Ligand SMILES: Nc1ccn([C@@H]2O[C@H](COP(=O)(O)OP(=O)(O)OP(=O)(O)O)[C@@H](O)[C@H]2O)c(=O)n1
């Protein structure tokens with residue numbers, strides 16, 4: 360019998376249904392202008408540069424009046440309704456892929472608020488994920504000394520920073536595993552601030568894939584200017600490992 364390997368599909372989930380409360384702007388932060396274009400458009404461009412053939416699922420607030428489909432560079436894409444928390448948005452997106460995504464397809468979840476992720480890091484992450492059944496995430500080792508407060512803005516203790524990492528996105532897992540992990544985590548009342556923590560709760564150890572520290576999550580007002588500087592600096596990089604220019 361002729362066995363033919365079915366081509367692996369890559370799914371991208373971009374949670375973009377947040378309100379940006381900490382940003383405190385009139386618009387949700389994904390629609391704020393960054394170097395002349397909305398944050399959302401930059402983020403989708405970066406993902407598309409790295410994975411032009413992927414299928415995108417974009418989580419949007421059902422009442423979103425700002426979204427413009429012209430910002431989506433993917434041929435294959437759909438939208439799904441956002442939920443109350445980020446994890447709810449991601450679960451809705453996973454549900455929207457049911458029936459099409461196979462259990463062993465890879466799914467990368469990337470915050471819309473991280474427009475500075477590089478193509479090189481995205482490719483590196485995918486290469487690692489293809490070989491690792493527990494999945495993984497971009498992350499960077501903590502560089503500062505870490506303090507725990509006493510609840511009143513005074514230090515109660517200094518935490519050993521050895522072994523501590525900042526979790527970034529994308530975070531990538533096999534579709535079946537991620538569905539199960541998020542379902543069980545939410546059912547058991549776990550606070551799920553990223554996909555990896557749900558997978559960890561199943562007893563697995565996702566891979567920490569060292570990524571650039573400038574893959575920041577735009578969260579507070581000053582982050583917007585910072586992201587603009589990062590994008591400008593990245594555009595000026597000529598190394599072939601750092602392809603940032605948009606394909607014309
Ligand atoms: N119910 C939610 C909450 C968040 N997100 C998305 O999850 C990512 C990370 O969340 P965060 O940075 O906290 O964004 P916001 O929720 O918009 O910000 P804030 O917490 O300050 O309101 C963002 O891309 C955001 O759009 C989402 O899709 N659905």
Ligand SMILES: C[C@](O)(CO)[C@H](O)COP(=O)(O)O
Nearest residue numbers: 445470526527528552553576
């Ligand atoms: C997923 C994440 O970006 C990893 O750092 C982060 O946890 C999302 O943050 P939020 O502010 O809790 O939505």
